[in-house]
Amino acid sequence: MLFSTEDGFKEALLGVYTRCAASDLYGKELSVGTLEVLAQNYSIATADGLRYNQTKSFRYTDPNFIQRKDNVWKGLYNGIVNCNLILQEIDANQKLFSGDNYRLIKGEALALRAYLHFDALRLFAPAFGVAAGAPAIPYVTTYGNRVTALSNVSQVLDAVIDDLNTAKALLEDDPIRQASYRIGYPTVTDTLQNTELGNSQLFLQNRRHRLNYYAICGVLARVYLYKDEKSLALEAALSVINAGKFMWTNATDFLAVDDDKKDRIFYKELLFGWYVPGMNVAYNVEWFQQGAGGMYLEQEDTRAIYETSTVGGTDMRYTQWFNTSSVGSAYISTVQKYRRNTFSDSFNANLHYLMAPGIRLSELYYIAAECTYDTNPAHAAALIDEVREHRGIGQKIQFADAAAFRRELLKEYRKEMYGEGQLFFAYKRLNTAIVGLQGTLIPASQNIFNWPLPDDEIMYGQR
Template sequence: MKKIFYIVIGLGILTACDMDLNQQPISDPTSETFFQTENDFVQGLNAVYSATRTYPDRLLNLSETRSDNLYAVSDGGVRDWEGINSFHKTIDANPYVEEAWEGNYIGIFRANNYLEQLTTKGETVILDADVRRRMEGEVRFLRAFYYFDLLRYFGKVPLIDHVVTAAEAKTIPRSEVTILYDFIIQDLMTAINYLPAPSTYAAEDKGRVNSYAARMLLGLVYMTRSGPTLGIDGAGLNSNEWGKAVEQFDEIIASGEFELLPTYSAVFDYNNERNKEVIFNIEYATGATPAVGATFPWVLVPDTWFQSLGFGNQGGLTIRPVAQDLLDRYADADVRKSFNIQSGFSNGSAVETRSFVKKFVDITKVPTTSRTDWPNNFIVFRYADLLLLKAECVLNGAPGNATTDVDEVVNQIRSRAGLTEPLVAVTKTQLLEERRREFIGEGSRWFDLIRSGTVEQTMNAWIDQEDTGGQMQDFQINYVLYPIPQSELNNAPGLYEQNQGY
């Protein structure tokens, strides 16, 4: 899949233009003339995948940086992430916020167009019914993936399930969160039925989404919906569907397709991609012109560190320090700390004492021509995450065993990290802290705090402790959601109301 994937990205979009809601999302003549052969459908499908390319960077900029994992106030001029980290009210034109909206809708527009073409031409062009079903399953998963991402960041968003014109797009209001969830779940149910297990894919297709990735996302959807409402129109509906999530997770566990690797570092080894812990990842490959490899390894790493290692200028990024509060929560024996975090460095006469996340950087693989061309995949769902999410469900009342499904799982994760003292009767607080240490840099912490209902208490206490310089704004519960981009409000005046607090 990798070769096809980066070729499609390099070509741009074969089925849709990269446009926002006020523009024509689909070129009908292009679609009509393009989908003529089975290979056209393969290329078009990969174009739907290619909208995931910016997803890891989005997690780092909007989730990781928003959370208590990073104290990312700027010390080198105003940076785009500073308003994200410091809870500024005026971030409706922030490029990271705009990208989250536009990037996901690009993927949705491509998915809608693809499904329509598959319906009208697929049976004639693609003779194998199983191939058509698999293709539809992949696209339905991706469309659900994009909508779930939008829902978690913005709450209510426009639900567009078919190809629309620019004029039509300007008349589609934001849908209620309950309606969005119903749509997402329906797509995922179909995807589960249509997609194969990962072990059945041919070698060239191993990177494609599989039925267990769809189950993993559906389980996370149920968990997110089960979180508290927090008094906002956000992702939590207090639906108490923890048991439904466990049903999906148990299917994955029973498959025997996945397992924890014996060492933490092996999970992220560039030479060990698609390992047994990976349920779904976003594929990247280097070598195309222009560069279309990964960018996420570089996002949280200061340019001066690369310079200190002799790699020259990598783009001018300044440091986003790891919060001292998190550094203090790693035990001395925890191998994850040294793997995930670089604890200072010197660059000539300059000495940097603060720490930063270097989890995804292999210094033997630093791109020599472009910082946007890293050769490694981003793991979206991994088995350790699944086991700890199931443990969370059990602690919230889902059927399960507190010893085997919670204590044993948490201690297995801790043992791999080099921690030999077991925990007994693990609490929700302890579980969240273990997830924080395990998944630093993977963008889960912000959503964990929201889903657990602890975000307001945690962030206010953390700001009081960490922000000794008084550079951050007070946290308000409305900041669980991001603002609708001002550009979208301008495109269709009066169609959307801005989220509260902005």
Template structure:
């Protein structure tokens, strides 16, 4: 990683603004000029902060590889057969060229963005006083939350199977700006650092307008400045950090704390009207279907190239070696051949063009009304996940069934029998709920699932273990340890 660390200050700040040359450049380093320019005004600070979200939407992060592409292939979501361009990823052949390039790019972009977060945090403290303490706290809370999220996903991808080997070496943790490499830490130490960051983020975000005005409406907080008080659903807000904390605690095996945290989020949504369940009519609307259930999403990434990616990955006119689509019997099995589940029919259809007989993916297809607030959004943290965590961690099975039935009712499904297995039903819901969002592979790894359905075969499973679940660290990292 060292080969690109030295460039981060200049690259990050240069992406914020273009600065004209002057004789002063002969005296003061250019990166310092850029810092002074960027952080000397409120608009400059906002631009630097917004740059973090632009990086999150990069193809090598949540704009593609960590949501709808590489990690979904690892979870066997698509029929990636031996002739497909991504077949080596689907067979966990991590030493082959395509997987090595793919997972190196993910790693480097993730830690590049971590360093951008740390540079932002360093500079907003250095240039204190430009904006109010309240505004500063909100921006810092978001940056620390983003830093924690990126470290967690790198741990989930490149770290050991935590359930089996929590003390094994995993990844470095960067909680301050540095141009040197940090050592690989045991996975459980990384979890400790992630949780510390999340707790710090929650303290800074305790006055988040999302708690009093929801995610769309500008409030009177922060001088009614819309940058701080509106569109909180596109920011790493207080509730998103809470959701991430529940996810991390569950991954670490702390079911009791995960349950408490998830239920806190659930209870908040019950006490307000800010995050209602998406209705059947909204999800299945003929011209403007809300296939991502946007009203339930606490944080979504804004991706202005989303519909290009929909066409590049899922369009029915793509040839069979490029399209990401499941075998028909596999996707029917996921939804138990039940189109009453309105995660199914709006997002999965046999197309009328392209000559395909299997269902193809429409979740991220555009809608007719270009003013819809849910356009161009990739879900990151959702109400449904909190119900699944609450169900999985319930100490009384009946309580787990109740949480599952609430989710199922709001997806058009009948109640489960009181005797149903909570663990089995939670697994089914992860398969249905998070397609194109990058969570199923991590569910399998967290639970150390021994075998998963082979996406490239009509029947049969793939045996899973360390060689499949643990992506090797990139050579660029190993060589500088």
């Protein structure tokens, strides 16, 4: 019955986004949660009230990690199976749709299916550069109860790219591509600055809260880079950068004293993000806190990440994302990146909605820089410097060779995407040592980078 009306298809699609924003996926574990713990981005008290210390030490036999890891797998494939249900029904019911909604819904369902498979691959299988032909994950494209055979790493990436390119073609006429669609804050009423709420159809508003045309291009850049197809990754990244749709966040918005005038997450730079109702309490009361109950950083570790004694002395992210206070004889940094001025979930508590970033403009500059380095190191440096300049760093990036460039790039990933779940994937893709707190190097290891498949998947899937 759900698929007997256009509204039913809309509800089914939005239901996938809602499922993905739950705490076992992008609402926590794949944003501020497990992935950031593995990337060594938090201090955790010995009392370990949230039970993540074993995860931080990469002990994947720990029951708490196993439960979270298995829930990630089940959550990703729950989203995939619901995408497949939409895709199974939509072509036969094309006559139900008005305007361009058939193409939008089908394109987004394909893009979501690709996005979720790609993250399952990045979690549970070797990186392409390590073992392209290794058995990886099932790429599920049908709705049913038959077991799907494992594809290898390269086959999964090809399937992800195929789905994304099909989705991109379907979203050629995405409303976000119109010149009249101007990105801005929902609380700003000046229509010259923001038209994201301007469409009379609620379903067509806030396109950046869904996998829109530009978000698909950005994800393609991410996937092509993972597959080491740098020319295609560069092309996809530049298609977004050169479109001019996404503007750098004004420093006045980022530095605003009044919380209701403040943008802590560079909202206008998000190509796509997950709307997470309840984020304010879940993150700022239950997750980011000092002592035994949550995640924090020692002040010296925060300063080391943002290089405040050298190039990062003027880095706005350090001053705006962390609040330092004394606890006994220690100085502790509490993460403020997702803090609101009230514990209300209404968007007008700040300049923007409660969002967990999915992919942002600055990542495309990093991708373009990495793809450019071999042929034009100076231009690669300029791309990174453009991001740094918009974060308050005037000093140019310095590197002597390719290895130094990679180290500096990973530093920038860590600074820019702190609390967003992307740094661990960068270490894995490059098969390089993880930089722990106090600068400790944790050697690259497939035992760290590749999560074990769930026992149920091994048993019932006959893996």
